[in-house]
Amino acid sequence: MSYNAPVKDMMFVLKELAGLDQVSQLPGCEDATEETVDAVLNENAKFTSEVVAPLNWSGDVEAANWKDGVVTTAKGFKEAFKAFGEQGWQGLQHPAEFGGQVCPSWWQHLAWKWSTAPTSALRCAPC
Numbered sequence: 001m002s003y004n005a006p007v008k009d010m011m012f013v014l015k016e017l018a019g020l021d022q023v024s025q026l027p028g029c030e031d032a033t034e035e036t037v038d039a040v041l042n043e044n045a046k047f048t049s050e051v052v053a054p055l056n057w058s059g060d061v062e063a064a065n066w067k068d069g070v071v072t073t074a075k076g077f078k079e080a081f082k083a084f085g086e087q088g089w090q091g092l093q094h095p096a097e098f099g100g101q102v103c104p105s106w107w108q109h110l111a112w113k114w115s116t117a118p119t120s121a122l123r124c125a126p127c
Contacts, residue, residue: 002049002053003048003049003052003053003056003117003118004045004049005041005044005045005048005049005114005117007038007041007042007045010041010110011034011037011038011041014037015034020032020034020037021034023104028102028104029104031102031103032103032104032107037107040092040103040107040111041110044089044110044111044114044115045114047083047084047087047089047115048114048115048117048118049118051080051083051084052080052115052116052117052118052119052122053118053119054076055074055076055077055080055118055119055121055122056118056119058074058075058076058077059074059077059119059121061074062074062075064121074121077121077122080122081122084115084122088101089111089112089115091108092107092108092111093105093107093108
């Protein structure tokens with residue numbers, strides 16, 4: 001399965017409808033410039049299309065299994081969830097002292113939504 005996150009459409013919504021210029025003036029949103037938001041969305045879209053989207057097929061043909069107290073997920077899910085955290089997508093909005101990137105919470109919502117759009121099974125539980 002291929003998946004291309006709608007970066008261009010989302011940038012239009014953020015700029016023209018949500019008032020990204022005004023949002024970036026709010027406390028805690030100073031880094032939400034058009035250039036930065038575009039870069040974050042494009043990187044998340046890349047992660048989604050290259051890492052997550054290919055899992056849709058394996059998730060359909062390989063069921064998760066419970067055996068002897070251990071859950072085994074379909075091929076690639078464990079690695080994708082680990083990469084999601086290691087690349088920082090899990091903690092965009094969290095404080096830096098906890099490994100976060102102190103981004104506005106709506107960045108996290110977009111990253112999570114796009115990162116699980118191709119296969120919602122990734123969102124169900126950590127692998």
